[in-house]
Amino acid sequence: MNQAKRPLLEVKDLTCHFDVSKPLLNRILEREPKSFLTAVDEVSFEVNKGETFALVGESGSGKSTIAKLIVDLVHPSSGKIEFDGQSLATSRGQAFKNLRRRMQMIFQDPFASLNPRWPVGELVAEPIYAFGLAKSRAEVNRTVEELLEKVGLSGRDAAKFPHEFSGGQRQRIAIARALSAQPDFLVCDEPTSALDVSVQAQILNLMKDLQDEFGLTYLFISHDMSVVKHMADRIGVLYLGALVENAAAEELFKNPKHPYTRMLLDAIPDHEMTGRKRQAIKGEIPSPIDPPSGCTFHPRCALATGECKVKRPEVVVREGTRVACWEVDRLA
Amino acid sequence: MSDVLLSVRDLVVEFPKRKTLLTALDGVSFDIHRGEILGVVGESGAGKSLTGAAIIGLLEQPGRIASGEIWLEDQRIDQLPYEKMRQLRGKRIAMIFQDPLTSLNPIFTIAEQLVETIRTHLPLNAKQARERAIQLLDEVGIPAAAKRVDDYPHQFSGGMRQRVVIALALAGEPELIIADEPTTALDVSVQAQIIDVLKRMCADHGAAVMLVTHDMGVIAEACDRVAVMYAGRVAEIGQVRQIVKQPQHPYTQGLMGSIPSLAHQRHRLIQIPGSMPRLDAIPTGCAFNPRCTSVGERCYKERPDLLVTNQGEVACWLFDQGGVA
Ligand SMILES: Nc1ncnc2c1ncn2[C@@H]1O[C@H](COP(=O)(O)OP(=O)(O)O)[C@@H](O)[C@H]1O
Numbered sequence: 209m210n211q212a213k214r215p216l217l218e219v220k221d222l223t224c225h226f227d228v229s230k231p232l233l234n235r236i237l238e239r240e241p242k243s244f245l246t247a248v249d250e251v252s253f254e255v256n257k258g259e260t261f262a263l264v265g266e267s268g269s270g271k272s273t274i275a276k277l278i279v280d281l282v283h284p285s286s287g288k289i290e291f292d293g294q295s296l297a298t299s300r301g302q303a304f305k306n307l308r309r310r311m312q313m314i315f316q317d318p319f320a321s322l323n324p325r326w327p328v329g330e331l332v333a334e335p336i337y338a339f340g341l342a343k344s345r346a347e348v349n350r351t352v353e354e355l356l357e358k359v360g361l362s363g364r365d366a367a368k369f370p371h372e373f374s375g376g377q378r379q380r381i382a383i384a385r386a387l388s389a390q391p392d393f394l395v396c397d398e399p400t401s402a403l404d405v406s407v408q409a410q411i412l413n414l415m416k417d418l419q420d421e422f423g424l425t426y427l428f429i430s431h432d433m434s435v436v437k438h439m440a441d442r443i444g445v446l447y448l449g450a451l452v453e454n455a456a457a458e459e460l461f462k463n464p465k466h467p468y469t470r471m472l473l474d475a476i477p478d479h480e481m482t483g484r485k486r487q488a489i490k491g492e493i494p495s496p497i498d499p500p501s502g503c504t505f506h507p508r509c510a511l512a513t514g515e516c517k518v519k520r521p522e523v524v525v526r527e528g529t530r531v532a533c534w535e536v537d538r539l540a
Numbered sequence: 541m542s543d544v545l546l547s548v549r550d551l552v553v554e555f556p557k558r559k560t561l562l563t564a565l566d567g568v569s570f571d572i573h574r575g576e577i578l579g580v581v582g583e584s585g586a587g588k589s590l591t592g593a594a595i596i597g598l599l600e601q602p603g604r605i606a607s608g609e610i611w612l613e614d615q616r617i618d619q620l621p622y623e624k625m626r627q628l629r630g631k632r633i634a635m636i637f638q639d640p641l642t643s644l645n646p647i648f649t650i651a652e653q654l655v656e657t658i659r660t661h662l663p664l665n666a667k668q669a670r671e672r673a674i675q676l677l678d679e680v681g682i683p684a685a686a687k688r689v690d691d692y693p694h695q696f697s698g699g700m701r702q703r704v705v706i707a708l709a710l711a712g713e714p715e716l717i718i719a720d721e722p723t724t725a726l727d728v729s730v731q732a733q734i735i736d737v738l739k740r741m742c743a744d745h746g747a748a749v750m751l752v753t754h755d756m757g758v759i760a761e762a763c764d765r766v767a768v769m770y771a772g773r774v775a776e777i778g779q780v781r782q783i784v785k786q787p788q789h790p791y792t793q794g795l796m797g798s799i800p801s802l803a804h805q806r807h808r809l810i811q812i813p814g815s816m817p818r819l820d821a822i823p824t825g826c827a828f829n830p831r832c833t834s835v836g837e838r839c840y841k842e843r844p845d846l847l848v849t850n851q852g853e854v855a856c857w858l859f860d861q862g863g864v865a
């Protein structure tokens with residue numbers, strides 16, 4: 209019972225700075241100090257087994273960086289990431305390999321993530337070999353064929369190359385490849401953003417079916433609020449690298465608490481023509497190299513007070529939602 | 541109708557290839573009225589961009605208009621000599637692309653680019669043109685336009701650049717603007733602002749807009765009427781409300797159903813099986829027949845043209861007296 213209570217993924221105070229200084233010589237000539245950009249700013253959240261946790265936010269808000277930090281493609285400046293109670297950063301040997309296997313990633317651009325010179329069968333088989341998940345060549349082939357069928361392709365496709373497939377089919381290949389490692393956690397970074405809505409529907413349906421069948425846990429990243437609403441159990445909203453709100457999906461849409469979340473929701477076009485009035489958003493996201501003081505949202509916030517300009521908001525819990533806003537009670 | 545600004549009739553665009561002839565647009569017909577925003581939707585490869593390119597005379601070689609007619613009011617423009625077409629472009633018809641950087645020259649300031657375009661099309665001196673440039677930037681919502689007009693494109697954010705492109709398109713006071721996925725590269729928050737600008741410009745300047753997009757949110761927010769394209773043809777055309785709320789063509793129904801809803805939660809999305817055919821493998825009869833849930837005998841043999849119903853126009857045998865059987 210206790211075991212089941214522990215989140216599968218726990219992210220605590222995760223921070224990532226990128227060095228965006230000019231080349232050394234220029235800096236010396238122009239007498240400029242080194243400059244850093246905070247892509248991820250003390251982000252904490254948990255993902256429970258079998259659920260879909262979505263990260264939303266406009267471009268540059270740090271979504272992809274968090275995804276890469278979690279699968280260890282980028283290293284954090286501080287903070288910790290624990291998967292099933294273990295840390296990728298500190299584990300070694302077989303434990304490290306096993307963690308790697310259990311967490312797989314799907315990218316927005318399936319073409320970039322698939323080596324064009326490899327036939328599809330080899331691409332899907334690679335993780336099986338890398339993690340020693342089959343005993344014989346015959347078993348590998350059988351597994352590859354099963355996986356391709358599972359994602360809606362056919363066993364015959366194993367001999368073809370990625371360029372012979374459409375965008376949606378390539379994303380299916382990427383999913384089959386991720387699944388071949390027998391993971392329990394998938395990090396999906398805008399997996400359908402480059403696809404037509406019709407193809408997006410096919411992929412989202414497939415992802416839900418696979419989740420039901422294998423009990424997968426998803427970290428699902430998207431900038432599309434309708435997609436996120438369809439997929440997520442919980443949603444985290446990012447603004448300039450900081451998690452400003454973390455709520456159950458239904459609650460977030462029904463009762464958004466952070467002024468930025470409200471602004472994002474108000475900006476969703478009414479594609480169903482329900483008569484909902486969309487509000488035009490004022491202003492734009494400031495540069496992450498020189499972010500505003502205090503609450504970074506304060507220059508665009510109608511509720512901002514003197515305190516918001518100087519003090520970074522603490523995370524408070526309201527009706528099960530975690531929200532970082534000094535004025536949260538005034539909004540309610 | 542008398543206020544028809546653009547009329548496209550049975551437009552056929554071909555790409556002669558070494559061994560075959562690819563027919564990319566196969567009988568496209570629609571009208572755009574003055575002051576109207578016509579949305580054009582459909583999966584990628586449907587022929588949306590080609591339709592825009594054919595209208596503005598910018599088909600990529602070896603593409604060519606094989607038959608059909610394009611009329612801008614009472615002037616036929618599909619066979620204009622190059623120089624005539626060039627004069628029309630920017631002046632009577634302007635174009636906005638997805639990536640603002642393709643329309644902006646990185647080595648000139650915004651002022652230089654706007655002033656040049658303005659003076660190409662309007663009889664203004666340099667000073668007047670500069671004033672007009674600032675006024676245009678102001679209209680499209682660039683704050684402190686008088687100060688920013690001397691900046692270079694790279695000094696603007698993506699959303700601001702797209703506003704500059706809209707200002708540039710408006711510079712010649714065109715009657716028709718063809719906007720090809722103008723908000724696709726932008727965040728929703730910025731997208732909303734750009735749609736507002738386009739709508740306002742359309743209302744204030746009486747310009748008509750052909751708005752190509754695959755984003756139904758943009759369509760619902762911005763358009764008066766919508767043309768749905770499939771495999772190089774118009775599958776359905778009608779009022780935006782009609783298309784969104786009561787689509788008639790099975791393809792349009794599938795397309796609408798595949799968008800996740802904000803209003804209702806369902807476990808699975810409606811899915812159109814398969815994908816759009818390649819140009820060299822377009823099925824005979826109705827091109828949608830392999831993916832259609834209402835397909836009948838006739839759909840494999842005869843190709844439906846747009847049929848007028850009391851709710852718009854639909855190219856589907858379901859709406860013909862003879863039916864699909
Ligand atoms: N390797 C890098 N070097 C420097 N800056 C980076 C790097 N990767 C991302 N960034 C910056 O970090 C911020 C967050 O980027 P990203 O995580 O890609 O955002 P998102 O996925 O939400 O669009 C952006 O300002 C981006 O420019």
Ligand SMILES: Nc1ncnc2c1ncn2[C@@H]1O[C@H](COP(=O)(O)OP(=O)(O)O)[C@@H](O)[C@H]1O
Pocket residue numbers: 555562564582583584585586587588589590591600601602603818819
């Ligand atoms: N230069 C070209 N040569 C051959 N085929 C082309 C060319 N340009 C476009 N096409 C084809 O014409 C069809 C329609 O393309 P396009 O109008 O760009 O589609 P959309 O804008 O709806 O995505 C596609 O099948 C595309 O492959």
Ligand SMILES: [Mg+2]
Pocket residue numbers: 271272273
């Ligand atoms: Mg990203």
Ligand SMILES: [Mg+2]
Pocket residue numbers: 588589590
């Ligand atoms: Mg296009």
